[in-house]
Amino acid sequence: MKIGLDVLGGDYAPESNIKGAIEAQKLLDESQRIVLFGDEHATRKAIEAAGSDPSKFDYVHAPENISMHEHPTKAITQKPNSSIAKGFELLKSAEIDSFSSAGNTGAMLVGAMFSVKTIPGVLRPAIATNVPKLKEGFGILLDVGANADCKPEMLNQFALLGSLYAEHVYGIPTPKVGLLNIGEEEEKGNNLTVATYPLLKANNKINFIGNAEGRDLFSDHADVIVCDGYTGNVALKLAESFYVVTLKKGFKDPFFDRFNYERYGGSPILGVNAPVIIGHGISTPEAIKNMVLLSRDMIASQFIEKIRSAFN
Template sequence: MKIGLDVLGGDYAPDSTITGAIEAQKILQDDQRLVLFGDHDDTVERLKQAGADPDNFDFIHAPDVIGMHEHPTKAISQKPNSSIAKGFEFLKDGKIDSFSSAGNTGAMLVGSMFSVKTIPGVLRPAIATNVPKIKSGYGILLDVGANADCKPEMLNQFALLGSLYAQHVYGLNNPKVGLLNIGEEEEKGNNLTISTYPLLKENSSINFIGNTEGRDLFTDLADVYVCDGFTGNVVLKLAESFYVVTLKKGMKDDFFDRFNYERYGGSPILGVNAPVIIGHGISTPEAIKNMVLLSRDMIESNFIDIIKSAFN
């Protein structure tokens, strides 16, 4: 197993990414190898300074950086030696089994769709994220930013992608799927949710439990919450603020601690032909470590083959 990691991606890279890589490497098995994309000499030197053995890692020299505010499509094509472009080149050629980065989100989406490409049958890939439940554990929310405007058929597929992810990566048996809406009644919502509801209701591949409201998101009512990327991103950013507020208020609570993005590391792009994970731009070493471990879990679960089978 070869797990690709962009060393240059993120606001605190490469210090944060290299430290996270070192911590992840301590947990990985001998046959699970981290492949670091970045400036070779600089990465090796930083590993040595941190007391790590460079021989425990593989390196791909990719010295260029795609900045957070660069145009994704132009940057991917104009910077072939960037860490993100090289990562997708190796992922496409099967030289690594997964790729993750805390860098430019748009470039990660573009790289996914135009390099490893969307799985046949999938209309559009979706970004998924964890939402903590009050009692324990996490639910899944998608899409949280890949598709601001959606069609009902896309939300129907998101429901299946999220259900498969919850079942095979997080081990949830027959996960309950809810459509995020402004009311629980079937006729409630806008044109998108009203048109999506019957598709989900007729989808025998998922355990659809009906409409769910924002107040249900952190309960056990559902395990997977489906929405368009615009709504999902607003919800995600609001949820992320909860943890920050508790820190500023000096509050210590296990539930709110689970809003800390560091715990789950990153958000997978579901529906493409390889495990691809996007990390938070402000990822700390702990977040990077957990992003690597999530990559490992997705590879071990054979999740991509499961999606291919479901959409065949």
Template sequence: MKIGLDIMGGDYAPKATVLGAIAAHQNLSKDQNLVLFGDKEQITPILAEHNFNPDHFEYVQTTEVIGMGEHPTKAIVQKANSSISVGFQQLKEGKIDSFASAGNTGAMLVGAMFSVKAIPGVLRPAISTIIPKLKGGFKIMLDAGANADCKPEHLVQFSILGSLYAKHVYQIAEPQVGLMNLGEEAEKGSLLTQTTYPLLKENSLINFFGNLEGRDLFNEKADVIVCDGFTGNIMLKLAESFYVLTLKKGIKDEFFDRFNYEQYGGSPILGVNAPVIIGHGISSPEAIKNMILQSKSMIESQVIEKFKTAFSS
């Protein structure tokens, strides 16, 4: 197993990414190798400072970095020797089994779509994220920002992707799917949700719970939340703010502690032909470590093959 990591991506790279890789190494077996993409000259001193044997990692030297503010499509094309571009090229060629970065989110989406591409049958891949439940455990929400405008058939596919991901990566036996809406009744909502509801209800590949309201975001109703990327991204950013607010107010609470993004690593792009994970731009070493372990879980679960089987029919 070869887990690819962009060592140059993120606001605190390369130090945070290197330290995260060191921490993750302790949780990998001998046949699970980390492949670091970036400038080795910047990486080596950090490894030496922490007395870490550089031979534990594999390296792919790159000379360019795609900045957070750069135009994703232009940067992918114009910076062919960037850590993100080279990482996706190796993922496409099968030289690595997964690729993760806390760098430019748009570049990660473009790279995933144009290098490894969408699984045949998948109309639009989606970004998924974790939402903690009040009584323990969590929900998976998608789309969290890749597709601001969606059609009913996109939400149906998101429900299939989310269900399979919940079942095979997080071992939720019979995940229930909820459609985020402004009311519980089937006839409530926008044209998008009104049209999507009956399609989800009749779909045999999912266990449809019904509509969810905003107040259901953190309760026990459903295991997978489906919505368009505009709605999902707003809910995600609002949820993330709770953890920051509790820190500023000096509030210590187990539930709000679980809003800390570091625990979950990153957000996978579901629906492409290989495991691809996008980390938060402000990812700490702990977040990078968990993003690497998340990549490992996706590879081990063979969830991509599960996606391909579901959409081949």
């Protein structure tokens, strides 16, 4: 198993990424190798300085970085030696089994769609995120930013992608799928949700339980909640702010602690032909570690094959 990791992506790279990789490596078995994309000489030196053995990792020399403010498509094509471009080059050729980065989100989306491409039958890939539940565990919310404008058919596919992710990566049996809406009734909502509801209701590949309101987001009402990327991104950023606010107010609570993005590592792009994970721009070593472990779990679960089978 080859787990690709961008060393140069993120606000605290490369130090944070290297420390996270070192911690993740301690939890992997001998058949699982982390492949680091960045300046090979500098990365080896930093690993050694951190007290770890550089031989425990594999390397791809990719000294250029795509910054957060660069145009994604131009950067991918004009910087072939960047860590993200090289990552997708090796992912496409199956020299690595997954690729993750806390760098430019747009570049990660462009790289995923134009290198490994979407799985046949998938209209558009979606970005999924974890949302903590009040009692225990967490649910899956998607899309949270890949597709600001959606068609009903896309939301119907997001429901299946999220359901497969919850079941096969996180072991949630027969996940309950809800449609994020402004009311419980079937006829409630805007044009998109009203048109999506009957598609989800007729989808025999998911366990659709009806509409989910904003107040249901952190309850046991649904395991997977589906929405367009615009709505999902607003909900995600609001949820992330809860943790920041509690810290600023000096308020400690186990539930709000579970809003800490570090716990989940990153957000997968569901619907492409390989595991691709986008990390938070401010990823700490703990977040990087968990992003690597999520990559491992997605590879081990053969999740991509499950999607291909469902969309065949």
